[in-house]
Amino acid sequence: MFSNFKKLNRREFLKLTGVGIAGTLLGGTAMPLIQRLKQPQADVTILKESSYSNNLVNSIRKGISNYPHVLQKVKGGRVVLKPNMVDHYPGHPINTDPAMIAGAISAFRQLGAREVVVAEGPGHNRDVEMLLSQTGIDGVLRDEKVKFIDLNLDSISPVKITSNYTGLSQFFFPHTILNADLVVSMPKLKTHHWAGATLSLKNLFGTIPGVKYGWPKNFLHWYGISESIADIASTIQPGFAIVDGIVGMEGDGPLHGTPIHSGVIVMGDNLTAVDSTAARIMGFYPEQIQHMSMMIPYGGTVNKALIQQLGEPLFTMPEKFKVLPHSTYVTKKPSLWEQALISGW
Amino acid sequence: MKDAIQSAQDFLLGTQLPTGGWGYSSDAQDAYPEPSCYGLLALRGTSFSSTNTLSWLSSLVASDGKLYLHNDNTPSWASSLLALTLIRLNQLPEIRQSSIDWLLEWKSKAVEGSSGGRWNASLIGWSWISDTFSWVQPTSYAVLALKLAGFKTHGRVKEAEELLFDRMCLQGGWNFGNPVVLGQPIDPSAMETAIALFALQDLPSAESRIETGLNILEQTTTQSPSTISLALCILCLDIFNRPVQGYVDHLLARQEEDGSWGQKTWWTALSILALQAVDGGENVFKL
Numbered sequence: 031m032f033s034n035f036k037k038l039n040r041r042e043f044l045k046l047t048g049v050g051i052a053g054t055l056l057g058g059t060a061m062p063l064i065q066r067l068k069q070p071q072a073d074v075t076i077l078k079e080s081s082y083s084n085n086l087v088n089s090i091r092k093g094i095s096n097y098p099h100v101l102q103k104v105k106g107g108r109v110v111l112k113p114n115m116v117d118h119y120p121g122h123p124i125n126t127d128p129a130m131i132a133g134a135i136s137a138f139r140q141l142g143a144r145e146v147v148v149a150e151g152p153g154h155n156r157d158v159e160m161l162l163s164q165t166g167i168d169g170v171l172r173d174e175k176v177k178f179i180d181l182n183l184d185s186i187s188p189v190k191i192t193s194n195y196t197g198l199s200q201f202f203f204p205h206t207i208l209n210a211d212l213v214v215s216m217p218k219l220k221t222h223h224w225a226g227a228t229l230s231l232k233n234l235f236g237t238i239p240g241v242k243y244g245w246p247k248n249f250l251h252w253y254g255i256s257e258s259i260a261d262i263a264s265t266i267q268p269g270f271a272i273v274d275g276i277v278g279m280e281g282d283g284p285l286h287g288t289p290i291h292s293g294v295i296v297m298g299d300n301l302t303a304v305d306s307t308a309a310r311i312m313g314f315y316p317e318q319i320q321h322m323s324m325m326i327p328y329g330g331t332v333n334k335a336l337i338q339q340l341g342e343p344l345f346t347m348p349e350k351f352k353v354l355p356h357s358t359y360v361t362k363k364p365s366l367w368e369q370a371l372i373s374g375w
Numbered sequence: 376m377k378d379a380i381q382s383a384q385d386f387l388l389g390t391q392l393p394t395g396g397w398g399y400s401s402d403a404q405d406a407y408p409e410p411s412c413y414g415l416l417a418l419r420g421t422s423f424s425s426t427n428t429l430s431w432l433s434s435l436v437a438s439d440g441k442l443y444l445h446n447d448n449t450p451s452w453a454s455s456l457l458a459l460t461l462i463r464l465n466q467l468p469e470i471r472q473s474s475i476d477w478l479l480e481w482k483s484k485a486v487e488g489s490s491g492g493r494w495n496a497s498l499i500g501w502s503w504i505s506d507t508f509s510w511v512q513p514t515s516y517a518v519l520a521l522k523l524a525g526f527k528t529h530g531r532v533k534e535a536e537e538l539l540f541d542r543m544c545l546q547g548g549w550n551f552g553n554p555v556v557l558g559q560p561i562d563p564s565a566m567e568t569a570i571a572l573f574a575l576q577d578l579p580s581a582e583s584r585i586e587t588g589l590n591i592l593e594q595t596t597t598q599s600p601s602t603i604s605l606a607l608c609i610l611c612l613d614i615f616n617r618p619v620q621g622y623v624d625h626l627l628a629r630q631e632e633d634g635s636w637g638q639k640t641w642w643t644a645l646s647i648l649a650l651q652a653v654d655g656g657e658n659v660f661k662l
Binding site for chain 2: 119154155156157159160163187188205223240241242244245246282285286354
């Protein structure tokens with residue numbers, strides 16, 4: 031586990047820094063070190079929202095409006111909202127709240143989207159009719175007259191992986207994702223018992239189609255969760271993220287954790303920066319979350335100094351999100367050396 | 376009932392793709408083996424000609440029996456469904472045989488040890504994709520296909536039966552194949568419970584675990600009915616001679632004006648198979 035940089039093995043170090051063997055270990059491209067460590071400036075919007083009963087449309091619309099080039103993609107375009115819809119255990123906030131999805135649908139429509147669809151490829155549950163009903167998302171789809179697309183059963187095509195940390199060379203992706211004008215990752219703010227946190231990057235596991243890879247998408251675990259997250263995200267490059275953190279999940283995420291009222295929506299067009307910000311709100315150090323660091327060579331921003339917070343200033347929850355004993359590495363402050371190397375400049 | 380079946384079959388006929396197969400929904404652009412197999416089975420006994428569909432399916436199968444999706448170079452999990460379908464239709468004997476041969480050869484990865492002492496990860500079954508772990512649905516369909524092909528006592532089948540029982544949820548029934556994660560139980564689901572029971576239907580010595588599974592199937596379907604859960608529940612309960620009328624009524628109530636269930640071809644085909652089974656027809660999943 032990449033939880034302690036000092037334990038990083040040589041292979042992983044070379045992958046991250048670009049020193050030494052270029053090409054194969056570095057996702058197929060020999061990027062110079064300077065390019066690999068340089069992170070772009072990113073804007074992340076933090077909005078405080080206390081309840082799902084609030085008028086989320088205005089908040090979400092206000093947030094999206096901070097990103098002019100995203101607005102350009104929305105106008106006249108097909109927007110695909112990709113929420114978390116995984117499973118249903120009453121009392122456990124596993125899925126993106128239907129009110130968030132409804133708010134996003136309306137916001138994007140008001141901003142001129144030609145079409146808004148909701149799409150998800152649940153990881154281990156093939157019965158989406160049941161999931162949509164249990165989660166209440168079917169009600170939103172009916173009320174808003176929005177189509178739901180099961181990404182697991184969509185038409186698919188192979189795409190060369192940009193970063194290729196897994197070594198797989200290609201993934202098959204659903205056409206709904208490949209042909210969208212804007213893909214919006216809409217995760218729930220949650221801990222994850224293997225990945226540390228599951229946010230807008232990890233949410234993209236749901237774009238991997240079960241018709242080829244199965245239910246669950248176990249091969250992603252065989253080839254490395256962090257590696258797979260980075261490969262998926264670097265390849266499909268969703269244009270926006272909206273993190274549902276009004277009620278998040280702490281403890282044994284992503285399924286059995288407990289609710290925590292975090293009262294926040296985090297948005298932005300740099301998913302790594304959004305996730306890094308969300309992780310900081312949770313009381314975590316994103317530098318300790320491997321898949322976030324792996325995104326650095328592919329346009330991801332982890333360095334706090336390079337993230338401009340719009341809306342509310344960055345804050346950390348008074349009580350950090352609880353994690354399982356083996357996940358406490360996410361709350362461990364990295365050394366100056368680790369911060370410098372991973373966060374770059 | 377016959378009218379419901381007829382209108383559903385008409386829907387399937389109207390959604391067949393030019394390639395001869397079916398996609399998963401009425402607006403699908405591409406055909407896939409799973410809905411195509413269910414579609415073929417659902418249209419047996421009608422005037423529908425299976426030639427084009429069989430031709431398309433056979434084009435996906437290599438000489439070694441492996442089935443590949445378009446543009447893909449790794450074998451698909453749908454081999455078991457294809458084998459089952461060809462056995463039931465008594466079609467394409469060479470492809471049927473090569474699919475069976477491939478199923479016998481194809482093994483999931485094993486992992487030493489167990490998940491918190493709860494289950495045995497070294498048992499070998501069938502995976503969704505090569506070089507990964509075994510899971511309930513692909514293992515169950517492979518077991519069912521092999522039993523239909525006459526391999527009931529084969530070592531692979533016996534180990535897979537042991538695997539399926541090993542992966543039972545704590546309260547009974549099955550989910551995708553992970554009963555416990557980090558000490559937390561994962562609930563059973565109707566779909567996987569029904570499919571696992573298809574595979575285990577001929578094991579009287581395991582009666583109490585099967586009885587529990589059937590009870591779980593009824594509970595989960597009643598609590599969270601959906602087209603898939605109702606159709607598979609009916610097919611499964613029919614095999615075990617349990618009452619199905621309530622579930623049939625629920626399923627029929629969900630049929631839409633165009634004859635489909637949710638404009639989904641695979642839901643519609645499975646619903647046809649369920650209704651046919653209880654209407655005096657053959658249950659395609661019954662040994």
